[in-house]
Amino acid sequence: MEEEELQKAVYAYLRKKGFRQTELVLQEEQNRLSSSAQSDLAVSRLDNDPxxxxxxxxxxxxxxxxxxxxxxxxxxxxxxxxxxxxxxxxxxxxxxxxxxxxxxxxxxxxxxxxxxxxxxxxxxxxxxxxxxxxxxxxxxxxxxxxxxxxxxxxxxxxxxxxxxxxxxxxxxxxxxxxxxxxxxxxxxxxxxxxxxxxxSSQDIAKQINQKEVRWGLLEDSVEERLERPVSDSEKPEGENKEVDPEDSKQKRSVEGGKQGVSVKKLKKDKLVGATGKNIRSETSTVSIAPRVKPELTLPVMTTEVEQSILEDLRNRVQLSSLALPSISFYTFINAHNSLNCSSISHDGSLVAGGFSDSSLKVWDMSKIGRPTKTSNSQGENESVESEHLLGLEEGKRSYTLFQGHAGPVYSATFSPFGDFLLSSSSDSTIRLWSTKLNSNLVCYKGHNYPVWDVQFSPVGHYFASCSHDRTARIWSMERIQPLRIMAGHLSDVDCVQWHANCNYIATGSSDKTVRLWDVQSGECVRIFIGHRSMVLSLAMSPDGRYMASGDEDGTIMMWDLSSGRCVSPLMGHNSCVWTLAFSCEGTLLASGSADCTVKLWDVTASMKVPRMEENKASSTNRLRLLKALPTKSTPVYTLRFSRRNLLFAAGGLSKQA
Amino acid sequence: MSIVPKETIEVIAQSIGIANLSPDVALALAPDVEYRLREIMQEAIKCMRHSKRTVLTADDVDSALSLRNVEPLYGFASGDPLRFKRAVGHKDLFYIDDKDVDLKDVINAPLPKAPLDTGVVAHWLAIEGVQPAIPENAPVEAIVAPSEIKRSEHSKEDGLPVDIKLPVKHVLSRELQLYFDKITALIVSRSDSILFKEALESLATDSGLHPLVPYFSYFIADEISRSLNDLPLLFALMRVVRSLLRNPHIHIEPYLHQLMPSMITCIVAKRLGHRIADNHWELRDFAANLVASVCRRFGHVYHNLQYRLTRTLLNAFLDPSKAMTQHYGAIQGLAALGTSVVRVLILPQLETYMQLLEPEMQLEKQKNEMKRKEAWHVYGALMCAAGKCLYERVKLFPSLLHPPTRQLWRSNGRVATKMPNKRKASTSHLLQQPPLKKLAADGPVSSIPPISMPTSMQVAADGFPTPSESGIRPSSSTGQLSNESISGGSRKERSGGKAPTPSTVLAQAWKEDLDAGHLLASLFELFGEGILSFIQPPEMSFFL
Missing domain, CATH: 1.25.40.500 (TFIID subunit TAF5, NTD2 domain)
Structure with a gap:
């Protein structure tokens, strides 16, 4: 009302002053305003109708x-x-x-x-x-x-x-x-x-997935070295000679400082090639997988370790869809539902369990339960066995108790040679333990929330962790700060796994994607979309080409790293897939689930499936499932192939099942 | 709108001391409460997954709360799953059953046992892909084939290129093969050794034998069909069957169809064993008991099992053209199935059958010594079956001890002992009977002709008026009404059938009694005094 009066006053003033033109313009403007307001109102009334x-x-x-x-x-x-x-x-x-x-x-x-x-x-x-x-x-x-x-x-x-x-x-x-x-x-x-x-936007994913992933294996890997002794097994005395200069060279290169290692190695490789050790170049052409150079400076193996690895590789059982592995199962009894995770050392001699009461317990399987274990593991664990009695002195306990965490232990992992153990906990720390000294060495603080998973790199020294804070981090044993932080997931990062060549890590998340990250640059290089629920487990094929991921619903997906595509979904489990493991040659995939089974899948067959049939996954899946081995109400928490292709599995006996 | 109603918010507000919460606030809070609840549950589920569990616990919720920087809930971390109780009168209102505990009781209670410490045990889940049958592993699937078939059917339904399925291979471990070979060798060659006894024990207790069951059942069926002449072998096979049946770890049902014919063969085969001296009677008894035990155990699963069995046996029994040995087996088989089977199936045929049997037994009519012997065996079996049936019937009556009975028993015994050496040959087969009964069974052999129907009736009639008994004879059904008049009346009814009964219930009860009386009478008629030995002394006295 007041406004109208004001308007009238203005009009009156304008008329009195004789501003006829201005009055008209004003009037016109006024009319337009009110009418538009009315029509706006009408539109918005229509719009707001729920x-x-x-x-x-x-x-x-x-x-x-x-x-x-x-x-x-x-x-x-x-x-x-x-x-x-x-x-x-x-x-x-x-x-x-x-x-x-x-x-x-x-x-x-x-x-x-x-x-x-x-x-x-x-x-x-x-x-x-x-x-x-x-x-x-x-x-x-x-x-x-x-x-x-x-x-x-x-x-x-x-x-x-x-x-x-x-x-x-x-x-x-x-x-x-x-x-x-x-x-x-x-x-x-x-x-x-x-x-x-x-x-996550499809376009971004597509864009990211266009980046190049060099999934090839490392040059100069131990496996390659193995092929030499095998090829000239007629003259075993030559074997040592060949290995030894290698090692001395490696030692020299270490002295040359960390920065120079990769360069020197490169030179060394050239040198080796130039000196005419033809056998070497021959063997490298045998395997089809392309070779890549390590982006990280890799730790050096000692001669004994290398010897033992070579020994294992020589004695490896060849697995295929016709030759299935033997499975040794470690059952945690009387865990009272508090077992959160377990880990098995490469030779199966040590078993670690992380419990919700913040404790970490390590069993030496070569001592208890089975005095007459398989011959191969006895040979393997001799080095580990030495002076391990310390922990047993305190009471009659069959295990070594590691105390230090202040919250449930969610993950544990043995270093490749079994002398270190890493554990991550809900107290947002990661701890490094020595299995020889039976004590805590380092506590890594960096994450802000519970650390869900931690994994040693295939060569040791480096490790990756992932957390509720939606990041994954790369660490090295000697630094208490992370080397890289990988951020990008939209929800918790639930599991992490190293690529065989140590240049990449894969992370699975509650946002139902799996991402592949470049360790050197910290960039995300692949996003794998396809899971329908939280990703719980990951495994990388030993040839570095494929990755398997298992989710909460029991679906396992096989991914091609280079294309970022799902090769095939593997259905069969009907509950969470806790763990996945590839056999050493990559022919078999083993999966362990909360439905109390270990399933063995034929990888080679699933790769050969022609493109046409891929869509009709239902029938081809069944062919690829080689064997389902039920346990006695024991969910399978961990699977691990030893270097000789013996499969170790662990799980906690649960009574309710 | 939200699943948390505003009333809940109001109640919670009151419980923390906010009395005058405006409805608007409650309405606004409710959706947010729901959202927070969902958020916490989402985090709790993450914690559960990372603890590698599929059951949510109070600890998970606590961890989720601490993730969100919220004070955890105290008092729920019991470790055990919480027990919820439904509130009375409400359909979907639950509360945790929280009992009051007296502190004194807790203090005074002895310390509970310390929980066992965690341990790790190792076993082979698979050896070269094959699961060994050890107790640590889940029991091996009985039959793998059906699921495979189902799968192939399924893939056909999908309309996809049909994958060629290899025939199902049932891989038997080397150890099991060796075991099987050893056992079968023992069965065939050395079934009388101690080792064989141990083998039987092993078959009855070992847990890992399941994969061998199809092989064993095939072996048994095969051997029995081939070597009906070899009595020791047949016996050994039957013992193996018994051991397999006894093994609690074996799931034998799927193989029963293969084993049953073999067992029945051992009961009703015309000839078992090749020598005359072979005691095939014993084998028939053994097999009959075995079959009966199978019926008892699996009868509820396979409804027609017993029906089919009895039909087979009855056919053998009622066919006059069948040999006496077959008749014997059929009778034993039926008898082993229980007295009710005998009552329903054998007793009605008894009279006619006896007419058939009697000539066979008499020296003057059946000249063949062998045949006569067989007939006597059948007679013994028949009497045994009928006697047991009678015994069951009579057992319904109260047991009472009376001096006169002993006297009678003695007299009975006297009858029996009179001719102990007459038919020694036939006694040997009735192993399961106590010696006295055995003798008694033989007793009537010589005394059938003189004892006739009237005498038996007379004996029965003689028994009734004994006044000493009437007072102390509470029948099982008339328990509390055991006065003299009733029992007297009913007695009258039984003897004469004319006296009026006090009540229909009683009448029914005594009808049963009457039946038994008739039964006894008719059996007595057929078997003579021998049948009396099946009645326990007290009841016997009651009849006499």
Whole structure:
């Protein structure tokens, strides 16, 4: 009212002063303003009606369901993103009640594919939650990419225009990127793309996955050296001579300082090649895998260790789908449900268990339980055995107790030669223990939250850890600060694994992706999308080409590192896959699960599956499962192939099962 | 709107001392409470997964709370799963059962046993891919084939290129093969050695034998069909069957169909063993008991098992063209199945059958010594079966001790001892009977002709009026009503069938009694005094 009076006063003033022109302009302006305000109001009233989401979506849904069979599955794919964005829009506009009813009305449609996401989204009850929850945030920020064939796309557009469903059109424009392809609609089984709707933008993933990954093995690996003694086994006296100069060279190179090692090695390699040791170059051509240079300075092996490794490699049992491994199972008894993790040393002589009462216990299996163990492990653990009696002095305990952590121990790992043990705990520290001195050597503080997993690199010295703080870190034993911090996962990093050539680490996360990181640069070089739940275990094939990952639902996926693609999903477990291990030649994959089985999978067969059949995974999977070995109500926590291809497994006996 | 109703918020507010919480606040808080709850559960599940568990515990929730910098909940870390109880009158309201504990009791209670310390034990889960059958491993799947078949069917349904399935190979470990070879060698050659006894023991107790069961059952079936002449071998095989049946670790059901025919063969085969002296009667008894035990154990699983068995046996029994040995086996088989089977199946046929049997037994009618002997065996078996049946019936009556009975027993014994040396040959087969019964069974041989129906009735009638008994005869069903008038009346009814009964219940009870009386009478008619030995002295006295 006051404003009107003011206006009148202004008009009166203008008239009195004779500003006729100005008065007209003002009037015109005033009219326009008020009318536009009115129309704005009308639009916004229409816009704010929460029922429009419900109506629009249910119409779109019934249209999609009644569309042509050939294009139906493509159109149905559009529904899920529209559904969740409708829901989140409703929440954002604070129509809680409507959001709830909307969610529950259409929830069933998507439960099959997206149950876990739905469970999370269900909890969103206020706009602030949208901000807080990482899944919702990433969904809001990123566009979903959906592949459609030309015709489906036309159909969809026609529908949206014809029905004037502005709301739906808005959502689709805002949150969906269509990738329209000419020709026939894609087959139903390509739904992987839809599953991958977990937040991380597909484009970024694609971009990252274009980077080069050199998955080849290290040059000058021990395995390579093995092939020489085998090839000239007729003259064993020559064997030592050949190994010895190698080692002396290596020692020299160490003296030359850390920085120069790789360079010197390179030179040395050239030297070796130049001096005409033909055998060497021959053997390296035998294996097809390309060789790469280490990016990290690698620790040096002592002669005895190398000798023992060579000995093991020579005695290795060749495994294949016809020659399955022997499995030695270590059962933790009377653990009272407090066993959180276990680890087995490479030769199976030491077994460590991490418990929820913060303790870490190490059993020397060569002493207890089995005095007449297999001959190979006896040979292997002689070095470890020495002076290990210290721990046994205190009482009649059969194990060595390591105390130091202040929270449940979530992971433990033996160094490649069994003389060190690392453990990570919920007190956000990692501790290094010596199995020879039976004492704590170092406490690494760096993570801010519980450290879920820690893994020694295949050559020792370096290790990687991952934590609830959504990072993975690379450490070396001699420094208490991490060397690299890998950040990028959208949720907890649950497991970590080294690549065979030590240049990469892989991490599995609760955001359902697996990422591959370059150790030297700390960059993410691959994102593997496809799991439908939290990734719990990882394993790298010894040839460095493939990676296996197991998730909470029991699905195991085999990935090709170079392409970033899933080679094949392996279904069979019906509960969490706690552990995965490749046999030494990479022909078999062993998986251990909470469903109390150890399963053996044929890797070579799964690789040979032609591209055509890959989609029809259901039948080929069964072929690839070689053997399922049930345990007696013992979930399998750890699997490890010894260098001689004996498979060790460990798990805690649980009574409830 | 939220799964946490605003009333809950109000209740919680009151419990922490906020009395006047406005409904708006409660309404606004409720969704956030739900969100926080979900958030904490999400973290708790992560902790659970990293503890390699599939069951959520209070500890996990505590860890989740500490991850979020929230004070953990105290008082729930018991280690045991919490027990929830449903609140009375509410469908979905639960509370934790928290009992009051008296501190004094806790202090005074003896210290609980220290929990066992954690340990690690090692075993072979697989040897070159094959799971050894040791107690540490889960029991081996009985049959692998069906699942394979199912799989191949499944893949066909998928409409995919059919994968060629190799025939299922059941890999037997070297140790098991050796074991099997040893055992079979023992069975065939040295079934009388001590070693064989130990082998039987091993078969009955060893836990890892399951993979061998199909081989054993095939071996047994095969051997029995081939060597019906070799009695020791048949005996050894039956003993092996018994051991296998006794082994608690073996899942023998799938192989019963293979074993049953073999066992039945050993019961009702026409000829077992090649010599006359061979005591095939014993084998038949043994096999009959074995079959009966199978019926008892698996009868509830295979409903028609006993039906089929009895039908087979009954056919053998009722076919007059079958040999006496077969009849004998059939009777023993049926008898081993229990008295009710005997009552239902044998007793109705008894009279006709005896007419058939009697000529066979008499010296003047059946000249063949061998045949006559067989007939006597059958007679003995039949009497035994009938007698046991009678014994069961009579046992329903109260047991009472009475001086006169002993006297009677003595007299019975006297009858028996009169001709101990007459039929010695036939006594040997009735091993399971106490010697006295055995003798008694032979007793009637000479005394059948003189004892006739009237006398038996007379004996029975003689027994009734004994006044001393009437007072102390509480029948099992009339227990509390054991006064003289009732028992007297019923007695009358039994002897004459004319006296009125006090109540229908009693009538029914005594009807049973009456049946038994009739049974006894008819059996007595057929077998003579011998049958009396099956009635225990007290009951006997009651009848006499």
């Amino acid at each position: 029922a429009r989401y419900h109506d629009g979506y249910s119409k779109l849904r019934s249209w999609a369901y009644s569309s042509l069979d050939l294009y139906k599955h493509e159109l149905l794919r559009v529904l899920y993103p529209v559904f969740i964005h409708c829901f989140m829009d409703l929440v954002a506009e604070e129509h809680m009640q409507e959001a709830r009813t909307f969610f529950h009305t259409f929830r069933e449609d998507h439960e099959l594919m997206h149950l876990r996401d739905l469970q999370k989204l269900e909890g969103i009850l206020s706009p602030s939650h949208l901000e807080e929850m990482e899944l919702a945030r990433s969904l809001r920020q990123n566009k979903v990419k959906i592949k459609l064939c030309e015709y489906s796309y036309d159909l969809l557009l026609q529908y949206l225009q014809k029905t004037q469903s502005v709301t739906m059109l808005g959502i689709i424009n805002e949150h969906i990127n269509f990738e329209v392809s000419a020709g026939q609609p894609s087959s139903i089984s390509d739904d992987v793309d839809v599953v991958a709707l977990v937040g």
